[in-house]
Amino acid sequence: MAYRKFGGQDLIYNTLVTKPEYSFLIYSGSVYKNNDIVLDGDFANKVAHVSSGEISLHEMNVNRPSDSLVYSYIEKDTTRYANRTISTSQFDDRTQFAYGSQVTQSYPMKAGITRIFVPTGAQFSNHGFDNIGSATTAPANKKYIRSLRNVIESRKALGKNFTYDNLGTKEVNILCIPGIFYGSQIDKKSIELNYYVTGTLVGQLKDVNGDGILVETTGSQVGEVAGLAIYEQGLMLLTGSWDISGGSYSDKFFSPSDSPTEMTWKSFGTGMPVVGTAINSGSVVSSSCEVKFKGTNKIPTLTMLAFAEKGMYNFSANPSFMHTSSVSALSSSIFYSEKKRTIKNITTSDYVNFDAPFKSTTYISKVGIYDENKNLIAIAKLANPIKKTPDRDYMIKMRLDF
Numbered sequence: 001m002a003y004r005k006f007g008g009q010d011l012i013y014n015t016l017v018t019k020p021e022y023s024f025l026i027y028s029g030s031v032y033k034n035n036d037i038v039l040d041g042d043f044a045n046k047v048a049h050v051s052s053g054e055i056s057l058h059e060m061n062v063n064r065p066s067d068s069l070v071y072s073y074i075e076k077d078t079t080r081y082a083n084r085t086i087s088t089s090q091f092d093d094r095t096q097f098a099y100g101s102q103v104t105q106s107y108p109m110k111a112g113i114t115r116i117f118v119p120t121g122a123q124f125s126n127h128g129f130d131n132i133g134s135a136t137t138a139p140a141n142k143k144y145i146r147s148l149r150n151v152i153e154s155r156k157a158l159g160k161n162f163t164y165d166n167l168g169t170k171e172v173n174i175l176c177i178p179g180i181f182y183g184s185q186i187d188k189k190s191i192e193l194n195y196y197v198t199g200t201l202v203g204q205l206k207d208v209n210g211d212g213i214l215v216e217t218t219g220s221q222v223g224e225v226a227g228l229a230i231y232e233q234g235l236m237l238l239t240g241s242w243d244i245s246g247g248s249y250s251d252k253f254f255s256p257s258d259s260p261t262e263m264t265w266k267s268f269g270t271g272m273p274v275v276g277t278a279i280n281s282g283s284v285v286s287s288s289c290e291v292k293f294k295g296t297n298k299i300p301t302l303t304m305l306a307f308a309e310k311g312m313y314n315f316s317a318n319p320s321f322m323h324t325s326s327v328s329a330l331s332s333s334i335f336y337s338e339k340k341r342t343i344k345n346i347t348t349s350d351y352v353n354f355d356a357p358f359k360s361t362t363y364i365s366k367v368g369i370y371d372e373n374k375n376l377i378a379i380a381k382l383a384n385p386i387k388k389t390p391d392r393d394y395m396i397k398m399r400l401d402f
Contacts, residue, residue, distance in 0.1 A: 191207045
């Protein structure tokens with residue numbers, strides 16, 4: 001096997017920038033992504049095994065039966081490697097995972113937009129001795145808004161709307177966009193939140209200045225700030241509490257037993273999957289929501305140039321490269337010697353009964369990439385093998401995305 005070290009100009013490092021664009025429609029408890037139609041598969045399941053509004057991380061198990069899905073696994077051994085979803089106590093429990101058994105991870109791994117509703121109330125629970133008789137318990141979802149305090153405070157320079165202040169005690173409607181949709185960050189001035197009633201647009205929010213402040217551009221309070229966006233984390237925090245529908249509402253956003261409630265930006269996204277404490281909403285059929293944004297995804301790439309110069313790589317260790325000898329090898333009790341074998345001449349001629357001059361010919365089908373210790377770390381396969389003769393040289397271009 002011939003090794004060739006990459007030269008300084010054979011490796012090209014670059015960054016590929018892509019601009020994904022998404023639109024999510026939320027209606028009657030379902031989420032629809034980019035108006036995609038979720039196709040039925042051949043085995044009584046969806047082709048991608050994800051619902052509308054979701055994306056499959058590795059796009060595995062396409063059109064496979066549900067009882068024979070591809071999955072990842074790690075064998076339990078002394079290295080103590082396991083998936084992050086397995087706790088230490090579970091890993092050490094030999095009744096669950098014996099040594100040599102497989103620790104599995106189910107596929108597909110999927111993601112979709114979600115919603116966190118943080119109710120009003122105390123930011124922290126208080127059960128101290130100085131508060132006996134009047135102990136307060138913070139709602140469970142308060143932990144989500146508390147965890148964002150440093151992120152929000154770091155943007156103070158953008159104005160008063162980016163101060164945490166009393167945000168920890170107020171009602172906050174948080175929309176969460178997974179990073180798989182936008183990449184590095186959501187593009188500034190690309191966010192658009194639309195609120196509809198029976199198909200008519202009644203409210204719209206945009207980050208018109210690209211500073212993360214969400215301003216109402218259509219509705220009853222045009223120009224008012226209704227929330228803020230954190231581009232790098234894919235979060236939108238909505239606090240607008242005014243009625244958007246102008247008094248004509250029939251949906252029950254927070255309780256199935258209560259009377260229809262006002263449409264506000266705090267009820268935006270009803271029907272999305274909920275993180276944390278569930279929201280027991282009632283019938284929501286007249287209103288619908290739309291979330292639109294663009295993203296910037298930066299992908300580091302490495303381009304490798306492999307050269308096969310003239311006169312190089314024209315020998316192969318493949319047994320078919322040599323003529324098979326019909327003469328047995330010489331051997332005795334003290335030595336073993338094979339008969340000389342000749343290289344096959346596979347060069348063809350266009351003329352009848354004429355043998356073309358001999359050329360040592362090989363076919364390049366793969367390129368192996370090795371580290372400094374000559375460990376094989378990657379293989380690039382050519383779509384079709386290329387014919388290599390001593391008078392031909394090639395440059396094979398390979399690109400790896402990280």
